[in-house]
Amino acid sequence: MKYFVKKIVTLIITLLLVSILAFLAFQIIPGDVVHSILGTEATPEREEALREELGLDKPPIERYLNWGKNVLRGDFGVSYRYSKNMNEMMPVKELIGDKLPVTLWLALLSVGITVLIAIPLGVLWAGTKNKFLDGVLNVLTQTSMAIPAFFLGILVTYLFGIALKMFSPGAYVSYKTNFGGFIHYLIFPAIAIAIPKIGMTARFLRNSTLTELTSDYVRTARSKGASEKRILFKHVLRNAMLPVITFLGMIIAEVVAGSIVVEQVFALPGIGRLLISAISTRDFPVVEILILYITFVVIIVYFVVDVLYRVLDPRIREK
Amino acid sequence: MKVFNLSASKGKKVNIYLIIGAVMTSLVFLIAIIGIFWTPYSTTAMSARERFAAPSWSHLFGTDNFGRDIFSRVMKAVGTSALISVLVVAISAAVGIVLGAITGYFGGIVDSVVMRVIDAINGFPSILLALVIISIFGKGRQNVVLALGIAFTPSFVRIVRGEFIRLRDADYIVRARLMGVTKPRILFVHILPNIFSTFWVSVTIGLNNAILAESGLSYLGIGVQAPDATLGSMLSDAQGYMSSSPWYVLAPGLTIVWIVLGMAMLSEGIGKFKK
Numbered sequence: 288m289k290y291f292v293k294k295i296v297t298l299i300i301t302l303l304l305v306s307i308l309a310f311l312a313f314q315i316i317p318g319d320v321v322h323s324i325l326g327t328e329a330t331p332e333r334e335e336a337l338r339e340e341l342g343l344d345k346p347p348i349e350r351y352l353n354w355g356k357n358v359l360r361g362d363f364g365v366s367y368r369y370s371k372n373m374n375e376m377m378p379v380k381e382l383i384g385d386k387l388p389v390t391l392w393l394a395l396l397s398v399g400i401t402v403l404i405a406i407p408l409g410v411l412w413a414g415t416k417n418k419f420l421d422g423v424l425n426v427l428t429q430t431s432m433a434i435p436a437f438f439l440g441i442l443v444t445y446l447f448g449i450a451l452k453m454f455s456p457g458a459y460v461s462y463k464t465n466f467g468g469f470i471h472y473l474i475f476p477a478i479a480i481a482i483p484k485i486g487m488t489a490r491f492l493r494n495s496t497l498t499e500l501t502s503d504y505v506r507t508a509r510s511k512g513a514s515e516k517r518i519l520f521k522h523v524l525r526n527a528m529l530p531v532i533t534f535l536g537m538i539i540a541e542v543v544a545g546s547i548v549v550e551q552v553f554a555l556p557g558i559g560r561l562l563i564s565a566i567s568t569r570d571f572p573v574v575e576i577l578i579l580y581i582t583f584v585v586i587i588v589y590f591v592v593d594v595l596y597r598v599l600d601p602r603i604r605e606k
Numbered sequence: 607m608k609v610f611n612l613s614a615s616k617g618k619k620v621n622i623y624l625i626i627g628a629v630m631t632s633l634v635f636l637i638a639i640i641g642i643f644w645t646p647y648s649t650t651a652m653s654a655r656e657r658f659a660a661p662s663w664s665h666l667f668g669t670d671n672f673g674r675d676i677f678s679r680v681m682k683a684v685g686t687s688a689l690i691s692v693l694v695v696a697i698s699a700a701v702g703i704v705l706g707a708i709t710g711y712f713g714g715i716v717d718s719v720v721m722r723v724i725d726a727i728n729g730f731p732s733i734l735l736a737l738v739i740i741s742i743f744g745k746g747r748q749n750v751v752l753a754l755g756i757a758f759t760p761s762f763v764r765i766v767r768g769e770f771i772r773l774r775d776a777d778y779i780v781r782a783r784l785m786g787v788t789k790p791r792i793l794f795v796h797i798l799p800n801i802f803s804t805f806w807v808s809v810t811i812g813l814n815n816a817i818l819a820e821s822g823l824s825y826l827g828i829g830v831q832a833p834d835a836t837l838g839s840m841l842s843d844a845q846g847y848m849s850s851s852p853w854y855v856l857a858p859g860l861t862i863v864w865i866v867l868g869m870a871m872l873s874e875g876i877g878k879f880k881k
Contacts, residue, residue: 301725307728433866435818437838438823441845449849462855544731550821552845563826565743574741581734602837 292598293366302583309578310351313571324367335563341365358579360408368570378429383558388462390557392470392545396477396541401484402535408485409492413500413527414519424489434546440479440552447475457554476553479543484538491534495525529600536592541586625874638798641681649679649835650695658851667857670840671847676857679835684861686836690751691816695809697755701807702762707793709763710770721767724760730759733819740828747830754819758812765808769801810873814866821862837862 321334321343338344342353357364363383365376410425424583434442434468454475460468499505500523508518554560558577565573640864646666653673661668667676705724709717725734732754739753773779774797823829824838840858848855 296748300722304722304725309738310870313739373609420868425729429870430863430867431869433814433863434859434864435825437868438841438862441841441848441855441859445848445855473793540731544733547733552828562737563828566737566828569741571741574738578734583867585731585839 291594292482294543294590294593301586305582305586306355306579307351307574309582310354311347313469313575314350315532321458323436331438341595356357358576363576364572366563366565366573368568368573379573381577382561382573385463385582386556386558386561386594389544389555390475390550392462393473393477393546393550393555393557394539394562396473397480397484398535398539400477400481401488401538401542404481405485405488406492406531408490409531410496410519410524412489412493413496414515424493428486428490432483433484436480436548437481437552440460440476440549443475443479444552459556472553472556476546476549476555479552480542480549483561484542488531488534488538495530496523499527513534529596530594532599533592533596536588539588543581543584607788608830618852621870621875621878623773627868627870627872627875630704630864631872634685634865634868635756637681638685641685645681647675647678649674649682650833651675656845658854659879660851661853663867664726665861668853670844670851670854676840676854677838679859680837683835683837683840683858686747686816686830686834687820690747690820690830691753691813694754694758694816694820695812697751698758698812699805699809701755701759702766702821703798704764705759706763706768707770707798710767711774711789711797713771714865717767720763724763725730727756727824728760728764732815733822736819736823737828740823745828747834750820750823750829753823754816757819762795762808762812765804766801773797773800807873807877808871810876814869815864816846816871817865817869 299343309387321329321341322337323536325334325337335344342350344355352365363379365378366382367376369377369382412421415421444456446454454472458472460472462469496519500518504522505518508522515521546557547562549555550559551563558580562574562577562581564570565577617771626777639685651674653669656665656669656673659665659669659673665675665677667680670676670679698828699706705720709720735757736750736753740749743752752769770793779792782792787796807835820829821836821838821841825842827839827842829838830836844851844858845856
């Protein structure tokens with residue numbers, strides 16, 4: 288119990304620190320935002336009014352508190368670049384709202400594919416006595432980790448899109464109009480994200496299984512006459528999977544970040560693409576919220592994994 | 607005697623990873639260094655007649671949409687990527703050693719504060735952190751180095767700190783303390799050389815991640831800016847011509863794979879060597 292309280296306090300402090308960093312980072316930017324929105328022709332009065340409207344005339348601490356309060360309330364501010372119509376600025380919330388499902392589904396599919404393939408592969412690899420298969424898997428996984436996400440994306444587009452014609456590259460289908468088509472399109476970027484993760488996870492599971500296979504309880508099981516299959520699946524795997532859970536948490540975090548690049552390759556209108564375009568146009572309210580959002584997801588995933596690990600492994604709990 | 611022979615022959619076993627990795631990596635550095643002084647063609651010379659020429663003896667990797675020689679551009683790009691990655695790792699490793707040594711050896715309040723900040727920075731996935739820094743300071747070569755340098759520092763701090771914690775109460779350190787050896791000397795003369803085997807592995811992994819991150823940023827168009835060729839920006843330019851001239855995509859793409867694979871083998875080789 289004490290552990291959980293400590294963990295949650297650390298979580299809150301980290302989230303707070305991240306939010307301060309995310310906010311402060313954009314306060315030291317050279318150049319005046321008001322200038323860049325209105326252009327150089329605007330009158331001083333007009334500039335002053337906009338500054339007040341955006342709350343830029345207040346000291347940074349007050350602005351941070353205001354911003355934090357609004358974010359907690361679900362008010363994410365307005366974009367500097369996009370406008371709703373002539374008189375209204377585009378709320379960041381609306382800008383992000385319909386892009387979020389794209390990225391979330393992409394991450395979900397990628398992690399799903401990774402788990403489905405990597406875990407059987409890792410177990411098979413650890414269990415095999417075949418030197419050749421071992422070598423092939425070693426080279427394949429090593430290579431898969433050396434291919435950058437965007438190059439892999441391009442290769443996947445070429446293979447599945449142009450050569451096999453399984454989807455038409457660039458013709459994204461919105462989840463609002465056709466959910467089946469949307470998932471069908473997303474599978475290919477998800478494959479591109481998943482391939483290196485499969486390599487990593489399979490290697491990791493293989494190593495952790497092989498380490499477990501040398502432990503005393505395996506020797507005992509063998510001397511009892513348990514079959515190798517039984518030892519692997521009933522005894523070893525449960526223990527070998529434990530570190531893999533932490534590892535998968537890391538993978539989830541990386542998938543979220545990795546989708547930023549892959550969305551660009553497949554022209555997916557997710558938050559990754561929004562982030563890149565917001566950075567290019569220096570649309571800071573959007574960047575701030577997206578950074579905060581992605582980071583929170585990552586931190587919370589780490590937290591959940593940490594807690595899960597303790598729940599699943601009584602040995603750590605009792606220490 | 608037999609046992610002795612066995613272990614001796616095991617010690618002599620060829621470290622295949624180290625050899626292949628070293629050969630692949632030195633080839634990359636060789637090409638990068640030659641590329642600084644000489645390339646077969648100018649990297650910016652365009653030729654309307656030779657657009658999209660397939661690989662041949664005169665153009666090893668073919669030509670691009672402007673008729674520029676892709677091999678020459680890859681040579682230059684490898685140099686740019688290698689230089690950026692080396693700088694990034696140099697910065698983050700140097701900061702990592704100093705912070706990791708101090709926090710790991712002394713512990714206490716400084717340790718808690720630094721580690722909380724490191725945790726907060728680590729909360730950002732490194733590509734995201736690099737994006738934040740670039741969005742603040744703008745695009746361009748120096749800012750890429752700065753951004754990735756900051757993004758990669760936490761992992762070095764953690765590794766160095768862990769090693770210093772492991773060694774700070776080792777017998778020889780306790781004795782050195784009793785003999786009145788000064789603190790900086792203990793940190794950097796007594797402990798530091800003993801963490802290098804672990805440290806070199808993380809340096810090679812760091813170089814790999816830096817190459818991947820730099821090419822990612824250039825691919826997104828917010829890294830090194832044109833007319834400088836980088837592997838990432840070449841890929842981004844080439845993407846549209848994938849079905850008609852695949853060599854344009856494959857040249858920079860496979861070069862990245864080659865570099866990263868070589869370095870990964872090297873780091874695995876160093877890891878095995880250690881044991």
